[in-house]
Amino acid sequence: MNRTRTSLALVGLLALVTAAAAPARTQQSDTTLWAHLRFRFVGPEGNRASAITGEPGNPMVVYVGAASGGIWKTEDGGMQWRPVFDSEPAQAIGALAVAPSAHNVVWAGTGETFIIRSLTAIGNGVYKSTDAGRTWNHMGLDSTGRVGRIVIHPTNPDVVYACALGRAFGPAPDRGVYRTTDGGKTWSRVLFVDANTGCADLAMDPGDPNVLFAGMWQLEIKTWNLKSGGPGSGLWVTRDGGATWKRLTGHGLPAANHPVGKIAVAVAPSDPNRVYALLEDTDPSLYRSDDAGATWRLVSRNHDMAERAPYYVRFAVSPDDPDRLYFVTVRFSVSLDGGATLARSGFGAGGDNHDIWVDPQNADRYLIAHDGGASMTLNRGKSYSRVVLPIAQMYHVFTDTKVPYFLYGNRQDDGSYRMPSNSLGGGISEGLWQSIGGCESGFGVPDTVDNVTVWSGCYDGGLEVFDARTRHARNVRVWPEASYGWRPADVKYRWNWTFPIAISPHDHTKVYVGSQVVHQTTDGGASWKVISPDLTRNDTTHQQSSGGVSTDNLMTFDGATLLAIAESPLEPGVIWTGSNDGLVQVTRDGGVHWTDVTPNIARLPAWSKIVNIAPSHFDKGTAYVAVDAHELDDLAPYIYKTTDYGKTWRKISDTFPRSAFSFVHAVCEDPARRGLLYAGTENGLFVTFDDGARWLPLQTNLPHAPVVWITVQPHFHDLVVATYGRGLWILDDVAPLEQLDAAALARRASLFALRPAYRFREVQGVVRAPNSAIQAQNPPYGADLTYSLAAALADTASTPDTTRRQQPARIAILSAGGDTVRTLEATRQLGLNRVWWDLRYASPTTPQLRTPPPAKSFVRTGADGTRPLVAWDLDLSTRGPLVPPGTYTVRVTVGDTTLNQPLTVLKDPNTTASDADVAAQTQLATAIRAEQDSVGRIINRLEWVRR
Secondary structure, three states: OOHHHHHHHHHHHHHHHHOOOOOOOOOOOOOHHHOOOOEEEEEOOOOOEEEEEEEOOEEEEEEEEEOOOOEEEEOOOOOOOEEOOOOOOOOOEEEEEEEOOEEEEEEEEEOOOOOOOOOOOOOOOEEEEOOOOOOOEEOOOHHHOOEEEEEEOOOOOOOEEEEEOOOOOOOOOOOEEEEEOOOOOOOEEEEOOOOOEEEEEEEEEOOEEEEEEEEEEEEEEEOOEEEEOEOOOEEEEEOOOOOOOEEEOOOOOOOOOOOEOOEEEEEOOOOOOOEEEEEOOOOOEEEEEOOOOOOOEEEEOOHHHOOOHHHOOOEEEOOOOOOOEEEEOOOEEEEOOOOOOOEEOOOOOOOOEEEEEEOOOOOOOEEEEEOOEEEEEOOOOOOOEEEOOOOOEEOOOEEOOOOOOEEEEEEOOOOEEEEEOOOOOOOEOHHHOEOOOOOOOOOEEEOOOOOOEEEEEEHHHEEEEEEOOOOEEEEOOOOOOOOOOOOHHHOOOOOOOOOOEEEOOOOOOOEEEEOOOEEEEOOOOOOOEEOOOOOOOOOHHHOOOOEEOOOOOOOOOOOOOEEEEEEOOOOOOOEEEEEOOOOEEEEOOOOOOOEEOHHHOOOOOOOOEEEEEEEOOOOOOOEEEEEEOHHHOOOOOEEEEEOOOOOOOEEOOOOOOOOOOOOEEEEEEOOOOOOOEEEEEOOEEEEEOOOOOOOEEOOOOOOOOOEEEEEEEOOOOEEEEEEEOOEEEEEOOOHHHHHOOHHHHHOOEEEOOOOOEEEOOOOOOOOOOOOOOOOEOOOOOOEEEEEEEOOOOOOOOOOOOHHHHOOOEEEEEEOOOOOEEEEEEEOOOOEEEEEEEOOEOOOOOOOOEOOOOOOOOOOOOOOOOOEOOOOOOOOOOOOOOEOOOEEEEEEEEEOOEEEEEEEEEEEOOOOOOOHHHHHHHHHHHHHHHHHHHHHHHHHHHHHHHHO
């Protein structure tokens, strides 16, 4: 980036910050200002993997595709894993394949095809790597939505087939089977059934790559229904490489007029005449052909092969035995007789299994992707190694008001979490996390007054109150009725998979939860009362059985439930609700009277989901509403604002960049600055400084997983983000963004007001597993100092003044009396720069030993002529002592510009030491430091003499 361009970028950002009342203009794409700020991952361990493959014949190399957390690779048999897809905009991986004849060629299909929930992430086509996953190129098929299988020619890596299901939210012309013969430069659709039907599975005859079988799946997903199956579903075959296809019906298979659903297919590598097809039917049905698909026979209807078909229906045939089949579903099962009978495998390394890959060169090695990550075996299932990755699908995140604070959230396919934002120890270990009741879905909301009570939800209206002191959870479910299997229309209360929970900001004993009505308790859940009528459309046609060919009612598809409840932080009794069938309602008297304000929202898509509501911290009648219409096949972003309790609304999301991932999951108002909003979309985080007139990406190093919830911890000014695929992240101290204004941007340099820093004392933590892939991060210790530099002072790559480029920014920490406590050197990058002061005095002089010990000539010095001082078993620190609590001045000097800001250092509120104790400790520590520094200088002079 040249200097002129970066200057113009900051000028554009200056216009953004100062033009709150200006009409929306073109999206600014350059986010240089905050490019150097970094999010940190804080946990938890992850869950769902949806695709897996390995390098044939090499057990060291495995690729795991997360359901919405990117691609992970190991090159040492699973000892270490690294993400290799984080820079790409799509993070839902539906398919992975390594070219059999060129193992450096890897293909990825994006968008998940294992579907039983609303939050099943979509993709934007296919990607190819020619360097074993180090870099990737997008190879098209952008609108295919979900690619669930990629098949590569055994000897020609340029011939590739992609099995595209489509987004499945409505009829689409991009579904079907695609083929490329030039490595992805061009594609042709070689099989298309109809706009309602896509490809679920694809299998190639390894002996004759012109023969392929395709399982086609008619599928439509709406908020209120998943309809799997219909006349479009069927099994197809080509025997000329895709030029022509034939639908296979009869001859042992169901007739064409018999509706089926999802279909998986496999060809036995050791006997290509043996072909298997697993069909979703009223009972799952496994068919077998022994003549390459000419005739078939029904082998089994065992439900263990394919429970809840849209979420599973996948299997594999061992490469050395045509009778050995592996079925991945709720359980992992093995058949040794061609599917006639199933045996429990003894597999205990995962559950809710989705994908399996068997090494074509070593049948003893196979890999399984499941809802707990992945599992690998090298001895045909006698034992497994479990792979756990940081790919957690979180639904929300909330924070308490402790110092340091804790984060709370519920994770798909596991449970709930309470975890520290700062462990005050050697890192954030998995052992520091604890469950808070509830279960995988829903909200985990802490009481920020007592910092002890947590309300945690679960599907089917499950609700528990957790006590952080006793770690006990108490069941306070509103209504004791299990809804499993029932039509939503037939139950008393309809609960969303993630039904809303909210604690009143005015009375922490008042808690609200939502079914189709608002329930309220003031006695800790001992009793509940209904304070609203039905606040949904209550359209019974959207409350019917879901599933299609096979019924699947598990509270994941119900079109008449509440998704959002929020009470104004400024005005008691002003409560907002949003439903998953598109209604926004408000009461101003605590629930006595309700007003449907939906008709006042222009251009609101009917039947869209009101995913969250954020009442303003600044104006009583103001609220922001995030709307998600992607299950209507509308991928546009929708955020609205009202300033008069819903009488009028303004759409404030028109300047969002548009893509397949533009739809919005959450909006959050910064509590410290009017007009500063954050929004989470299907693949990123965005910010606006002008109340939605223009939006900019705030991504920096945050992976492109769906951002589903955002909160600002008000005391620390931390931005806390929940992703559905990569866990929880914190951007420490967004106060500089809260302070960003025209004056700051117009200056050559600005030092932002500094948040107080705590003089935390280290605590003893939990030992971490040394090889864990879950590397949660503490913030750096001390005070973060943030300043901005314009191009005139920044050290940019194009700066012609090489002398200036060699001079860093200089920071001096001054005591209240004006004495220099510490000096630091810092970056001179364009935009925001951040350096952390560890709250310590300067380190004492470190002895530089330049000669070997007497009679120990084998002790060598390094290239610089010194050897380290080894101080084992001595109470000796080479760091300076901590400064005492008090007020300090931070002075930043860049060139001829000097800036000052006060900084308050606070005592650790968790320590029992008195102020006098801390003062005495500081006095002794500084005296020791002075003596240590003197001794170090003497040793250094002596070492020069000895040398």
